[in-house]
Amino acid sequence: MPALFANITPGEPVFALKVFGASLIITRPGVLTFSLFVLRVATSVSFVVLLVLATRHTHLLKVLRVFKVPLIFVTVLSMCYRYIYLFVELIENTYLAIKSRSIGRLHYKKGQKVAVLSIANLWQRSFQLNEEVYSAMLSRGYSGEPLVMDEFKARPSDCLWLLFVLLFCGCIIYLNYIVKV
């Protein structure tokens, strides 16, 4: 936002306004910089959303290993992802149990009390689950360093796709240099 104004990005004024006696001038280069920044953020977020929606989370986690993210970090991340669903289910059931025993709308003070108790219950359950899951890991031979089956290999079609993406990116960068806005 500050990039819009003349103080940060000087240039031809587009719009000016006064706030408590101070003049705020929006400049043409400021608008261009701001728009470029917003579009870049929107594009990046769109790509991330597209990636998450179009790729299995197991593959995304494996890709993290390809980029040499420590295995323990990937394991913790995958377990978090796995157990979030269990906790969501637990919260849903707790909410339904409260709803089935409530008459009319809850007073906000009572609601706050119920919310606090639910959070405490969830914390206790997650703590208990944490211990049990660790026992289950120990029981199957876990000794501190998780081992995984690395079967993630690039196929010819993946190589072709990678080549296409590289060419596409190369073309965009080239066009970016020769076509001036």
Added chain:
Amino acid sequence: MQETIFALDNVHYAYLGKFPALCGIDMQVKRGEKIAIVGANGTGKSTLLHLLDALIFPDKGNIKAFGTELDEASLNKEEFCKYFRSRVGFIFQNPDVQLFSPSVKEDIVFGPLQLGLEKEVIKSRLEELTCAFGIEDLLERPPHRLSTGEKRKVAIASVLISEPQVVILDEPTAGLDPATVRQIIDILIEYNEKGKTIITSTHDLHIVEEIADTVYLLNKEKKIACSLHPHDLLNNVDLLRENNLIHIHPHKHKDKIHAHPHLHLGDHHHEEI
């Protein structure tokens, strides 16, 4: 003479040091035996199984597994720990506890990978097991998307893939439909026929005769009340009633409604009260 796998001598355990869960358990488990542990809720069945799998250790008394005392010191030795974990598999009561990996396949291969089995061996066992369990289609799915029966089968597969000598199961048939119960029992019987030891805790008296040669009954004093042949236990109505394993409720026989203690078996006992 059969090798003794587990020997428990006067085992006591209390949660947080003040809530007794087991009070003086003596027990011996031989290789190839089928054992069931039955008892009402809160009699210490799950605690006993956790002790057998060395996830917790007794406060008093001792447990020997394969001739070595099970305590923190022995489990801290990498060599014994690997030896013990590769020989004893534990199937938890709640399959959500056991299935922590992002996909079913990764969950099944987790155990043998930690135990250092060759990847080729793991792959061939995985193929064989998934085929036997009929779970080939589930391999790439995340465990939280499975039904309870599917989760239970995956949990059992994730233990059997390491081919342990002893399989410990905590209420493996709880909350399952009859067809899945049947499939799990068949898998366990087949596994026992290979000379493996099966230790199961259950409330389900329907399955006891099939999954056990010896039944240990835990009572409210958190002790072993008796160890019997399943047939003798099922015929001892007084003992079952005393231990909350049978109940009384009115029901209909042809046109006659009456109440008497009975098991929910196909051919239940008729001892009128």
